[in-house]
Amino acid sequence: MRNAYIDQFPEEARVIRATLWSSFLALMIGGTLGLIQGLHRTNVLRFIPSQDYYTVLTAHGVLLVITFTIFFLVGIFTWAVTTSLDRGVKDIRFTWGWYAMMTLGTLLVGVSILGGVVDQIPMNADVLYTFYSPFQAHPAFYVGFVLFVVGTWLAGFDWFRTWWAWKKDNPDERIPLPTFMALTTMLFWYLSSIGVAISILAFLLPWSLGIIDSVNPLLTRTLFWFFGHPVVYFWLMPAYMLWYTMLPKLSGGKLFSDPLARVVFVLFLILSTPVGIHHQYLDPGIAEGFKFIAMTNTMFLLLPSLLTAFTVVASMEHGARQRGGEGYLSWLKALPWRDPAFTGMALAGLMFAAGGFSGMINAGLSINYLVHNSWWVVGHFHLTVGTAVALTFMAASYWFIPQLTGKEIWNRSLGLVQVVLWFIGMTFMSNAMHRAGLFGMPRRTAEPQYQGFSFDPAVGTVAEIDAQIALGAALLTLSVYLFITNMVLTTIGGSTSDAIPDNTYAGTLSGPEDSPAIIDNLKLWTSIAVVLVIIAYSLPLASIIDAGGLFGPGIDPWKPSVVVDPSLVLESVRGVMP
Amino acid sequence: MRISKGGLLVIMAFLTPLIVELRTVLSWFGIRLSVVETGALGLALIVAVLIWALWPSNGDTEAKLA
Numbered sequence: 001m002r003n004a005y006i007d008q009f010p011e012e013a014r015v016i017r018a019t020l021w022s023s024f025l026a027l028m029i030g031g032t033l034g035l036i037q038g039l040h041r042t043n044v045l046r047f048i049p050s051q052d053y054y055t056v057l058t059a060h061g062v063l064l065v066i067t068f069t070i071f072f073l074v075g076i077f078t079w080a081v082t083t084s085l086d087r088g089v090k091d092i093r094f095t096w097g098w099y100a101m102m103t104l105g106t107l108l109v110g111v112s113i114l115g116g117v118v119d120q121i122p123m124n125a126d127v128l129y130t131f132y133s134p135f136q137a138h139p140a141f142y143v144g145f146v147l148f149v150v151g152t153w154l155a156g157f158d159w160f161r162t163w164w165a166w167k168k169d170n171p172d173e174r175i176p177l178p179t180f181m182a183l184t185t186m187l188f189w190y191l192s193s194i195g196v197a198i199s200i201l202a203f204l205l206p207w208s209l210g211i212i213d214s215v216n217p218l219l220t221r222t223l224f225w226f227f228g229h230p231v232v233y234f235w236l237m238p239a240y241m242l243w244y245t246m247l248p249k250l251s252g253g254k255l256f257s258d259p260l261a262r263v264v265f266v267l268f269l270i271l272s273t274p275v276g277i278h279h280q281y282l283d284p285g286i287a288e289g290f291k292f293i294a295m296t297n298t299m300f301l302l303l304p305s306l307l308t309a310f311t312v313v314a315s316m317e318h319g320a321r322q323r324g325g326e327g328y329l330s331w332l333k334a335l336p337w338r339d340p341a342f343t344g345m346a347l348a349g350l351m352f353a354a355g356g357f358s359g360m361i362n363a364g365l366s367i368n369y370l371v372h373n374s375w376w377v378v379g380h381f382h383l384t385v386g387t388a389v390a391l392t393f394m395a396a397s398y399w400f401i402p403q404l405t406g407k408e409i410w411n412r413s414l415g416l417v418q419v420v421l422w423f424i425g426m427t428f429m430s431n432a433m434h435r436a437g438l439f440g441m442p443r444r445t446a447e448p449q450y451q452g453f454s455f456d457p458a459v460g461t462v463a464e465i466d467a468q469i470a471l472g473a474a475l476l477t478l479s480v481y482l483f484i485t486n487m488v489l490t491t492i493g494g495s496t497s498d499a500i501p502d503n504t505y506a507g508t509l510s511g512p513e514d515s516p517a518i519i520d521n522l523k524l525w526t527s528i529a530v531v532l533v534i535i536a537y538s539l540p541l542a543s544i545i546d547a548g549g550l551f552g553p554g555i556d557p558w559k560p561s562v563v564v565d566p567s568l569v570l571e572s573v574r575g576v577m578p
Numbered sequence: 579m580r581i582s583k584g585g586l587l588v589i590m591a592f593l594t595p596l597i598v599e600l601r602t603v604l605s606w607f608g609i610r611l612s613v614v615e616t617g618a619l620g621l622a623l624i625v626a627v628l629i630w631a632l633w634p635s636n637g638d639t640e641a642k643l644a
Contacts, residue, residue, distance in 0.1 A: 333585055336584075337584030337585040337587070338584030339584075343584065347588070347591070416587065417587075420588065420591045423591050423594075424591050424594045427594045427595045427598060428594070431598050431599065435602070458602075458605065459602050459605040459610070460601075460613070468598075
């Protein structure tokens with residue numbers, strides 16, 4: 001008898017399907033916009049005015065790094081909690097409630113961004129994903145964002161109360177690993193998203209509504225990055241969870257060490273938030289000492305990632321040897337490379353290693369000056385969120401969608417081609433972006449090639465770099481469309497199958513009993529995380545408010561507009577006329 | 579075949595970053611390859627991997643001979 005997730009938890013499966021499809025829709029739209037950007041910036045094909053580039057860039061960023069990732073992860077965490085606790089959520093109406101809230105938030109944000117290119121929509125939110133001042137968006141953008149984030153908070157509450165109910169029935173049991181991972185991730189998300197909540201509710205929204213005249217730009221920027229870096233780990237931790245709980249199972253083996261996995265998640269809970277200032281190394285209003293603290297905390301975060309690399313690869317080797325693999329490296333041949341779920345996740349992990357190395361450059365206080373605000377950074381995060389996270393999520397879908405629908409994947413070979421195509425496309429694109437950043441090509445601009453100045457690549461030409469980026473972007477978009485096609489045809493065209501594997505996750509070679517119970521003391525780790533945040537942020541925030549005031553020195557907000565003011569144009573022309 | 583079709587596909591994909599980065603690495607030693615030369619080198623590597631993967635291993639050859 002079949003024992004897939006849909007058979008065990010049919011109600012929850014329906015909600016998770018909804019979150020995953022919301023995520024896939026965002027991926028499709030956001031991915032298409034990425035191609036438009038890539039072709040425009042590289043001057044290969046331009047069919048939008050350059051000022052619309054920023055609307056496209058905002059939508060691309062928000063849809064992919066917020067909507068796609070977070071809708072997917074709330075679904076996966078719901079699977080993780082219910083599967084590992086072997087019980088459904090307490091009240092499915094509440095679960096639908098937070099999903100509805102996130103959806104409403106997404107719609108408000110999406111429509112306000114769309115207003116940048118559709119004249120009939122009287123809104124504008126060309127503020128990029130990093131929406132700190134002096135950019136100002138329509139209030140609907142901020143309200144939508146708040147609704148979305150509060151939706152995730154409620155989702156976390158849903159998982160916590162499911163765990164509390166389980167704990168009541170199992171007082172002496174250790175927290176099952178997938179639930180432990182979901183809860184620790186949510187704890188640092190609660191802590192870090194307070195930053196963006198304060199930024200929006202106390203400053204940006206009242207400013208956008210005209211209730212206050214001005215804001216302190218450095219303060220809103222710092223509050224954004226208080227949230228803006230931990231959000232990276234909010235996307236990444238579900239990918240880590242899948243590497244820990246699914247990759248060993250798909251490899252045919254067991255997780256090498258449950259205690260190591262718990263330590264990794266505890267380290268992320270403690271260290272994720274007090275690092276945001278490493279995005280502000282070039283901000284003049286923050287003293288170097290605070291930046292040094294942020295750098296130190298960031299470098300500590302390498303430890304859990306290196307532990308993860310060790311544990312996951314050791315688990316895969318164990319699986320390969322169970323399948324008959326032998327030798328120092330020949331065991332690699334015994335891994336299930338025909339399985340798109342396994343291959344996609346393995347390639348995502350491999351690319352994450354490269355992203356980690358470029359991340360170390362970003363995190364270094366002195367060497368960051370070489371690459372800050374350049375295309376290098378864009379290349380970096382396309383390896384991390386754009387591959388480690390996105391490719392893992394797509395690959396995992398080849399396992400999850402059958403679990404959630406009871407149907408076989410429409411075409412698994414196409415799935416394999418799709419994940420490999422993503423790997424190749426991202427190789428071309430991110431390599432070229434990194435190289436462009438090294439010779440100083442800026443990010444966040446539709447017109448990177450200044451007049452009267454030429455970039456000097458170390459190898460090749462700017463045209464070659466541009467061609468490589470355009471090729472990579474095209475392959476990535478093709479990969480997204482192959483993925484969506486496979487998912488659509490599986491869901492609407494596939495037939496129900498009894499051959500869907502059981503809904504399980506990897507067992508362990510070394511279980512939770514091999515670690516001290518204190519590892520599961522979530523209150524202790526959360527308290528330490530709060531103390532570290534206070535140490536890292538209290539003095540910088542006090543200094544920023546002291547220097548620039550709580551609401552700023554009275555700057556005028558700049559409202560992005562697609563309508564060109566003729567008087568400003570005339571003034572500019574006069575300025576350059578001899 | 580010495581390797582599964584899935585494994586071969588992944589090796590071919592993995593050649594992409596190797597070839598792309600090889601060009602940069604070679605430039606450090608003063609060897610500057612054009613795009614066409616890099617493509618030719620990549621093609622040669624792919625053909626070499628294909629020959630290795632598709633060439634029957636000793637066991638297979640003996641089995642066929644038997």
